[in-house]
Amino acid sequence: PGRSIRVMNYTVDGxxxxxxxxxxxxxxxxxxxxxxxxxIRHRIDAYPWLNPxxxxxxxxxxxxxxxxxxxQAYLTLPNGDQKQGLPMIVLPHGGPHGPRDMWGYNxxxxxxxxxxxAVLQVNFRGSGGFGKKFEKSGYRKWGxxxxxxxxxxxxxxxxxxxxxxxxxxxxxxxxxxxxALQAPVVAPGLYQCAVGLVGVYDLDLLYxxx
Numbered sequence: 001p002g003r004s005i006r007v008m009n010y011t012v013d014g015x016x017x018x019x020x021x022x023x024x025x026x027x028x029x030x031x032x033x034x035x036x037x038x039x040i041r042h043r044i045d046a047y048p049w050l051n052p053x054x055x056x057x058x059x060x061x062x063x064x065x066x067x068x069x070x071x072q073a074y075l076t077l078p079n080g081d082q083k084q085g086l087p088m089i090v091l092p093h094g095g096p097h098g099p100r101d102m103w104g105y106n107x108x109x110x111x112x113x114x115x116x117x118a119v120l121q122v123n124f125r126g127s128g129g130f131g132k133k134f135e136k137s138g139y140r141k142w143g144x145x146x147x148x149x150x151x152x153x154x155x156x157x158x159x160x161x162x163x164x165x166x167x168x169x170x171x172x173x174x175x176x177x178x179x180a181l182q183a184p185v186v187a188p189g190l191y192q193c194a195v196g197l198v199g200v201y202d203l204d205l206l207y208x209x210x
Contacts, residue, residue: 004104022105024058054079056113058103063156065149072130073153074101075162076109076119088118088163090154093127094174096146097135100127120157124149142178147186150179154190166192173197
């Protein structure tokens with residue numbers, strides 16, 4: 001209960017499976033499952049030195065975007081009593097069409113939370129896992145509606161006093177890097193800094209040579 005269970009692979013005869021078990025506060029552990037007799041053997045932990053009690057919980061929530069569409073997101077708050085006025089990093093995922101943010105252990109998110117920073121992840125339009133219609137609604141909307149979904153999510157958390165308006169930044173990789181650099185253009189003054197990692201910045205180059 002309260003864990004994610006993923007079957008990663010099977011042997012050719014189907015009698016053994018590689019299973020990974022994790023949660024938002026538990027790094028992945030690898031097991032071998034015997035489908036014949038139902039036994040499971042623990043093999044290895046990804047980060048055995050980490051104590052789950054020291055890690056931060058990832059909470060899913062839904063909010064209404066500025067055009068009325070319901071959008072799903074995750075908010076990870078650092079451990080401790082302070083739950084208001086926190087510094088926050090908005091972390092848009094890559095893709096954008098098909099990938100999505102998932103509930104579970106994320107070392108990057110935990111790194112920030114460990115340092116007292118809230119982390120917001122948004123499954124904006126175009127993200128996978130919510131049906132083809134939702135994914136297609138992000139087509140040709142890279143610089144517009146997708147960015148607005150991220151901005152709307154940021155304002156939603158700010159308006160509830162969780163994130164400090166003068167201590168919120170945006171950071172991402174790949175399409176997330178594109179989103180990070182678009183954010184100050186779409187919403188001037190909302191973010192105090194924007195950081196792009198291996199971002200998609202030249203769309204002509206991407207289209208012609210990517």
